[in-house]
Amino acid sequence: MLLKNTSLKWFGFISAVLVMLLLMCASVILGYTDTSWRTAIDSFTNYNGSNEHIIIQTVRLPRALIASAVGASLAIAGVLMQTLTKNPLASPGIFGINAGAGFAVVAAVTLFSVHDLQAFNGLAFIGAAVAAISVYGIGSFGREGLTPMKLTLAGAAIAAMFSSFTQGLLVVDEAALEQVLFWLAGSVQGRKLETLVSVLPFIGLGWVGAVLIAGKMNILSMGEDVAKGLGLNTGLVKIAIGIIVILLAGGSVAVAGPIGFVGIVVPHITRSIIGIDHRWVIPLSGVLGAILLLAADISARYILMPSEVPVGVMTAIIGTPFFIYIARRGFNGR
Amino acid sequence: MKMNAIETKKLSLSYGETLIINELDLKIPKGEITVFIGGNGCGKSTLLRSIARLLKPKSGGVLLEGKAIAKLSTKEIAKKMAILPQSPSAPEGLTVLQLVKQGRYPHQTWLKQWSEEDEKKVNDALKATRLEGLKERTVDSLSGGQRQRAWIAMTLAQDTDIILLDEPTTYLDMTHQIEILDLLFELNEKKKRTVVMVLHDLNLACRYAHNIVAIKDKKVFAQGKPEYVINCSLVKNVFGMDCEVTMDPLFGTPLCIPYGKGRCILDKAVAMNG
């Protein structure tokens, strides 16, 4: 733990928020069409329909906001999943949520001829929820109940299943492939602000829920039996956590498609900075998640300029070394 | 002088940076039952596992019948020494017979997978552990005591002079504990196997062991026959506990009774005079 006492923690948190705001501004300004800070402010106060103003308002701003919101949500969802399953490598992606969302979207496009990008949201949500519930349910079957290994493998199996079906559908309907391919990669680019707004209530609810449940999560992380002994209604808390994860991860997937690794990596970084008290970890993870995704998105613009690497691929590339490091370290840090 | 089955020379063991055992010298006699005792985390399991070559020493060495185990191939060691680790797990659906058959592994080759000797040893092992009737049952369907007997049968089929067991009676109820220890005692008596085990229960250790090794402070604190070695002062030193050591009324071996709280229903006068 880097920041040991409360005043240090507040300092750390506020600094992080400032960095996030800085990156949001950077995200608005930087890119293929470089604009300046002045121009950005002007687009709000003196909107004059110029190219740059248009780009800022309709492309960059939504993008920055979406990256922040999605990054924050995924990171917080990651914290919740890791505590719930006592698996330091848990994340929405590993549990098939992304694959389920993808399948729902593709199925809608190929089987029901849904082409409305807006509709993708709701569908992704539903797909994510179904996948999450299945994985949780399946991982709980068997002698030992929910063990990390079983959950991981169940998640991998469900993800594989949904992937196969998705691919199968795309084989049959080639035209659909073109429509959904970019969505499937996970990106904060090219999404409209309306999408974010429509999903914001859910994500917002998720954020509030996560902050409220932080205290109870501290107790839950001491073990099922100990928590019950202390009077915690573990069943209800777990369900609440599940719902919050679906709101956060489902909402994120609905807006930006499947983006991985943010949910795994950020909680670890947060914990090494600020300790394991969820009341600190959850908010700081949100901020750090936003920072990570903003940074990934900004660099995604420059790597293959002028074309763009989807941010989902960036996070995979950045996230994998981290993931491997954590996996090698072992579950108990041994 | 009795030959030593196993010897350690200046053996040091560590987990990562933490030193668990420090330059420990130990001689384990052949044909006897030796039991390691000590407080929680004193390193007795670690010591046993390194003797079984499951853990590489930081420095120093282990000699098996006079030869350094670092120089022997793992198969050669397996023909002389069997180990039953703590809480072993068998895959679902494995039958007792299939488990016991695995004990023959060090004696088999790609082509010779079921020689007459293999068959005989497996049958003998099943007989010695009284599991013939259960040999087609799956291991996970057995009771705790039966399951442990099955694992012991596997080590028996391995047909080694030395058998090492890491806490073979933990998690078993009293009846099953005695069942297992009686079996091991018989194997030592009738088949002359050297048995080395880690036990938690001091009184059972005193009853069954020919030779007790008390581990403290990363070294051997004391070693010898229980009746010579176990006394209040040793128990205080090794376990940090005050106790009375009397004679077990059935076996005559040392019986350790700890002080502390509890319902004392003795007549005060009797209690005072002991």
Place this chain on the structure above:
Amino acid sequence: MSKYKNVRLFKGKLSFLIDRKAAFIFTILLLVTFLVFVISTGIGDMKINPLTVVKVLFGGGPEMEKLIITSFRLPRIIVALMVGISLAVAGGILQGMIRNPLASPDVLGITGGAAVAVVGFLAFFSDSNNALTVSIAWLPLAAFLGAGVVAFLVYFLAWKNGVSPIRLVLIGIGISTLMQALTTLMMIMGPIYQASQANIWITGTVYGSNWKNVATLVPWTVIFLIIAIVAARTINIQELGDEVATGLGGKVQKQRFLLLMISTALIGSSVAFAGGIGFVGLMAPHMARRLVGSSFGALLPTSALLGGILVMVADLIGRTMFSPLEVPAGVFTAGIGAPYFIYLLFKTRNA
């Protein structure tokens, strides 16, 4: 009649114990495999009588049918059979090594590595007209290399004083996710036609198999199958845990490496020729376990046959049910596999 039969030949130099029930089940499965093979060969655009198929297989039969069977049907079905066998055996080995019945080749990222190699191959070796500049015959090699490289990578990254099953699985999943991301990236960067091609391959299909494929695949599969069955005894002791296995004189790390190599060889070859057919490696060993028990000497051959049957059936359904459309077999192995998997877990919940 006793449950077992001792087999001792050459004055004891060769000895085995055979479980009669397992042997019986194996024989039945062998018959079923042959039946499925024959019937599957007979079904298609032109329906051919099974008896005719058998005649052709033995060298006779009418000319027209012979042509169709030998030119189109046989290569494909043989490849399906070999692929099924390979994946099933590899899956069985991995499940034994990882000591978890939910383990499968897909989990180790090996299939993902092959996918990246394939998509990369299609992306790099295409000119501006979307035509391949290099013969498509090189595709299987690319897939195989991709699988091999990833297998080594995962093993290397999981090594820390040895390889533990859980580390192997977790790192495999991480790498596998990375591979998926890279695959999607390449599909996006390239023209859509390639994405479509790649997608078909990734889903897993035996469409377009020819005799050259068969000539490579059959010996490879058979050799590794034999090696795997002979290595069965090392899997048996590994299943008891690293400590017990070492205690019994097994060289755990060396054997683990060897087993991983065998699995990779089998997975690599099937992925090279048939794409990413999933779930076979998961399902077949399970079903085999239920039929013949947990001893690998019986489990691997049984698993192999079940895998072969599964893929042949999946291919058959894919070919015929949505005629004239060809749905890749991989869709059906997933379609059968996932529900079966869920049913499995549901059934064992009270165990």
